Amino acid sequence: MMLNGAEDEEKWLAEGIAGIQHNAFYMHRALDSNNLREALKYSAQMLSELRTSKLSPHKYYELYMRAFDELRMLEMFFKDESKHGVSVVDLYELVQHAGNILPRLYLLCTVGSVYIKSKEAPVKELLKDLVEMCRGVQHPIRGLFLRSYLAQISRDKLTDIGSDHEGDVDTVMDAVEFVLQNFSEMNKLWVRMQNQEPGRAREKRKKERSELQDLVGKNLHVLGQIERVDLDMYKETVLPRVLEQVVNCKDDLGQYYLMDCIIQVFPDEYHLQTLEALLGACPQLQPTVDIKTVLSRLMDRLSKYAASSTDVLHEFLQVEAFTKLSNTIEKVIEVQVDMPAVGAITLYVSLLMFTLRVHPDRLDYADQVLGACVKKLSNMPKLEDSLATKQVVALLRAPLEKYNDIVTALTLSNYPRVMDHLDNGTNKVMAMVIIESIMKNNTCISTADKVEVLFELIKGLIKDLDGAVDELDEEDFKDEQNSVAKLIHMLYNDEPEEMGKIICIVWKHTMAGGPKRLPFTVPSLVFSALRLVRRLQGQEGDIVGEVVPATPKKIFQLLSQIIEALSAVPSPELALRLYLHCAEAANDCDLEHVAYEFFTQTFVLYEEEIANSKAQLTAIHLIIGALQRMTVFGVENRDTLTHKATGYSARLLKKPDQCRAVYTCSHLFWVDDEDGIRDGERVLLCLKRALRIANAAQQMANVARGSSGPITLFVEILNKYLYFFEKGNQQITAAAIQDLIELINTEMQGDSANPGSDPDVFLASTLRYIQFQKQKGGIMGGKFESIEL
């Protein structure tokens, strides 16, 4: 009968409770006056309230509990023969005269409880009798509660049997049999509930059934608690019977609940030893059962069990747990053709987690799981479901997190294949995860092979994948590329040969990155190569053999290629800097031609590509600074390069820049080393040229703006004069310095510039310096003596 409205239900419940209380009252009176007949009459009437079909399980339970409490009083009365004078055997007979079946059975069970405890009849017979008679009630809710009552009142007896290790094993079997039968019958009733009233009541039925599930599950708990149900009995009797019931009931709610119940109730040791049977049931379950959760929980429990001791681990291998689980999962996926992608992948994730926890050293197992996933993914269209994608990412993250060492994950041959099945966006996210893992753990990737695999994995970051039209946020793109740049520093091997190979492989992959990426990745690679050059310095690497060894020359050739690609982006400023670094490195390797070639490339870039004045000035500084330090050049080459450098300096756009660059060039002609060049004349030439430019700047300023120009230039030049004067350049005399000081003073006075301005302060500190040097005494003092302030 359909229940209409909670209000009605409340009313009926209230009526039912009232009925129970009413009859209980009279029953109590009868008990007090030891009137068996009356007691039976009123208790039967009371129990009739439980015949209702109007209540939901939740409400029925309330009613049931009222009756249950009252029946306890009745039971106590039954137990005390002195009160009613009837033997329990006769009682058992007497109560069967109750009119309706439900009250009759409740009373029978109650007497039965007393009967069992009295030991006057074989327990087996009694239990069998009761469990079969309950068949008389086929209404699901009424039947479930009735059988639950039976289970309840027999529980003590079963515990006794279960813990009596002296007793007959047959007795134990009888007890087990009883519980199994009660369980089977209860399950059938429970399943039947779903099939009643199809249609709109379906969801409601499902909810109601969930409320009753523990009544059914209780039986399994009882089985779990019977001590003498050992592994053998479980294996031979209990599990097969339970599984039979589970599979045959063909009810998804029931199957899910019961499978989970089995896993939670019985010890992990049993599960391990009955793995085949337990797993064998899985493919036979209804397709709508959430088998992945069931299996996940099983694997989770087993993982924890494995962690408990090393002996246990041995068992896992012995029973071939991994293989069985793996096969079951394959079968389940095969059988449940409508299982969505996310379901299958989640199963693989659970299996992989299990494998990593239980068999961390078995990389082949892990690879196998990945392989199975690849196979599944290959048979599906490209993943679009974000949940499924998330699971694939979880699958890929698991080995990284477990091994903490990307290198191990790199050996899993199926790892890159799984990654291939991700969409481009997720692929890149995963690549970043991999790089993060390496950086966080400070992992060093030290062989060319592993670098190759790694770069295959992160190819989504290194280049544009097919069909990828990335509208990537600029910031994100920069972050990605900077990560790759940092990664390059983690690729290292002490052995120069191997390191050389690594560099080649990195270039092979990154050169395909295109103009967007090269400015980020090339510098890292170049410096990595320069570090290698430094290590090889001085080694004469012309060994005759099959493998041509890494030599500085070869590396410089590669570097030339790499930087050329960069400059073509176009990225001339960066390329110029890198060429200079290579020139300096070539200098240190005593390779004059190579160094000269790099300078040539530098100058070509300067002339053709660097147009911005500020950029030019910086470039000039870098060129002069590097050239100044070169020791490898012969006179001719050096002259050519210095001539070029000074030429560029003199042709800078702004006069002040020109002036500064030119006086800086003076250092090209004076190196403070033992074999260094010391061309006093050319130094002076530079300084004089700078002075002329400063003068010109001064005049231009007067004309153009009516103000004075950059007087500070003169002070700078003065300081340079002092520098070379101190170093012992004969061409620079005290008189010249004197003149310059006077010139500056004149300019300052003529200038309406305020005191305390920069040139003023600079001059003051310079003069202070001269004073300080004069006071030094000795040679230095002598030199400075003739300068009058």
Add this chain to the structure above:
Amino acid sequence: MVLVLALGDLHIPHRAADLPPKFKSMLVPGKIQHIICTGNLCIKEVQDYLKTLCPDLHITRGEYDEETRYPETKTLTIGQFKLGLCHGHQVIPWGDLDSLAMLQRQLDVDILVTGHTHQFTAYKHEGGVVINPGSATGAYSSITYDVNPSFVLMDIDGLRVVVYVYELIDGEVKVDKIDFKKTTATTHSAH
């Protein structure tokens, strides 16, 4: 007592992935009042990191810096001291004390901090002190071989500054210190 952190030439990500972990654990926010950075960070992420250590951050431009708008030189006054900051690739010959002294006179500072050579140095001379904090990451340099990661912490107290240099040598952090005292009424008359 005012703590000033001086560091530079990190060259992240071109020549190094990150600061050494031992340095990172020492550099804790809230302990330092000023940071002066010679340049060549090179990317914004490094600037952001330094900002978390101390909001008063001063940076000059290195030739590899992504941000091209950092100034070529910078001066600031902390307590009784005037400090000057410059990357140093502009001062040739690179690392030459006399040329650096010229810059010091030009900027009119007591303490000049420059980088570029990746080699820690601290010179005392007439005009004051010239300090190079080296490379905080131990980055490759064409000028210096075997660069050890290093940075400098200055403790400015009245007319005295103690310069602590932290160097990572063979995996251990070694500390050294140098004392400087400024003589009063020497320079910097604002006339």
